[in-house]
Amino acid sequence: MTMTAPPPGKKVNRIGLELQAYRGSKTTLCAGCGHNAISERVIDACYELGIDARQVLKLSGIGCSSKSPAYFLGNAHGFNSVHGRMPSVATGAMLANKTMLAIGVSGDGDTGAIGIGQFVHLMRRNLPLVYIIEDNGCYGLTKGQFSPTADVGSTLKNGVVNDLQPIDTCLMAIELGASFVARSFSGDKKQLLTLLKAALSHKGTAMIDVISPCVTFNDHEGSTKSYTYVKDHDEPVAEVNYVPHFEEITIEYEEGSTREVPLHDGSRLYLKKLDRDYDPTSKLNAVQVLHETSSRGEYATGLLYIEPDKRDFCSLLNLVDEPLAHLPLERTRPSRAVLDEIMDAQR
Ligand SMILES: Cc1ncc(C[n+]2csc(CCOP(=O)(O)OP(=O)(O)O)c2C)c(N)n1
Numbered sequence: 001m002t003m004t005a006p007p008p009g010k011k012v013n014r015i016g017l018e019l020q021a022y023r024g025s026k027t028t029l030c031a032g033c034g035h036n037a038i039s040e041r042v043i044d045a046c047y048e049l050g051i052d053a054r055q056v057l058k059l060s061g062i063g064c065s066s067k068s069p070a071y072f073l074g075n076a077h078g079f080n081s082v083h084g085r086m087p088s089v090a091t092g093a094m095l096a097n098k099t100m101l102a103i104g105v106s107g108d109g110d111t112g113a114i115g116i117g118q119f120v121h122l123m124r125r126n127l128p129l130v131y132i133i134e135d136n137g138c139y140g141l142t143k144g145q146f147s148p149t150a151d152v153g154s155t156l157k158n159g160v161v162n163d164l165q166p167i168d169t170c171l172m173a174i175e176l177g178a179s180f181v182a183r184s185f186s187g188d189k190k191q192l193l194t195l196l197k198a199a200l201s202h203k204g205t206a207m208i209d210v211i212s213p214c215v216t217f218n219d220h221e222g223s224t225k226s227y228t229y230v231k232d233h234d235e236p237v238a239e240v241n242y243v244p245h246f247e248e249i250t251i252e253y254e255e256g257s258t259r260e261v262p263l264h265d266g267s268r269l270y271l272k273k274l275d276r277d278y279d280p281t282s283k284l285n286a287v288q289v290l291h292e293t294s295s296r297g298e299y300a301t302g303l304l305y306i307e308p309d310k311r312d313f314c315s316l317l318n319l320v321d322e323p324l325a326h327l328p329l330e331r332t333r334p335s336r337a338v339l340d341e342i343m344d345a346q347r
Pocket residue numbers: 062063064065066083106107108109110111114134136138139140141142147
């Protein structure tokens with residue numbers, strides 16, 4: 001990435017870069033695919049926060065969604081892994097260099113079907129990683145079969161009805177120990193951008209399930225993951241605003257209407273009460289709202305659960321401060337004498 005001064009009159013961020021510097025390759029996804037809108041919001045979030053893309057690791061599995069990292073942050077490191085196996089790659093990469101900022105992109109099939117075992121263990125480990133599920137309720141890349149997040153009663157284009165209970169990835173993540181769990185909609189620019197910025201400021205697993213309609217296979221009447229259905233059934237739990245650590249707070253709220261949530265890097269979230277009094281630090285509250293809304297066929301969106309101070313996986317493992325990947329061999333391989341000592345102790 002070049003850090004030369006921008007031409008006069010060009011809008012740049014706090015590290016002197018234009019929005020353009022955060023783009024990736026031109027998308028090859030279908031025009032109107034929700035996944036494209038999510039890539040745009042990742043670009044906006046990283047630009048607005050002044051993130052150095054060279055410090056970012058982009059990770060994904062297989063699927064249309066998993067192709068997305070190619071379309072943002074062209075200067076970041078990237079690894080497009082195996083179907084459902086991104087969590088193992090992310091875990092290895094972050095243990096090798098915990099100073100990186102990891103952004104993982106998965107699909108509802110990649111996470112909820114073949115990758116469910118990996119997802120479960122990732123959530124309980126609280127690895128520092130922003131984990132985005134681009135959730136369209138189908139396997140877009142293989143021509144639109146139902147995925148495990150398809151709702152009961154949702155139909156395919158040819159009229160086939162889904163009879164199986166869906167997996168709610170947010171409920172699972174909350175139950176398993178993820179410390180930041182949110183749901184959003186690719187069509188809600190403001191909410192998604194705010195949640196992404198908050199997720200990038202969080203130290204631990206920040207899981208965002210983004211409902212992201214597949215315009216080619218799952219955007220018809222009868223689908224509960226279509227643009228029209230999601231727009232009509234979106235139930236935000238609170239209005240969310242984000243103030244980065246490098247900015248003054250300029251938002252004013254009436255006493256009692258807003259809850260402040262401090263984030264790890266000094267940034268803050270302001271959650272403004274809507275219809276209900278929502279406490280995002282309460283697992284019970286989150287689980288109850290998710291069950292209540294889904295029984296009415298609605299999507300609870302926004303920041304559903306947060307535990308800002310939970311220890312992340314790298315701190316739990318007491319890793320040395322320097323990235324393991326940078327340590328010289330003498331500090332990673334025990335000497336012959338140490339190995340002999342261990343062997344003697346076993347005798
Ligand atoms: C081991 C393996 N099994 C199956 C496939 C075929 N396959 C490719 S993508 C995909 C599902 C993708 O669905 P999802 O993760 O929801 O992504 P989307 O395309 O909907 O964004 C499947 C089954 C594969 N590539 N590898």
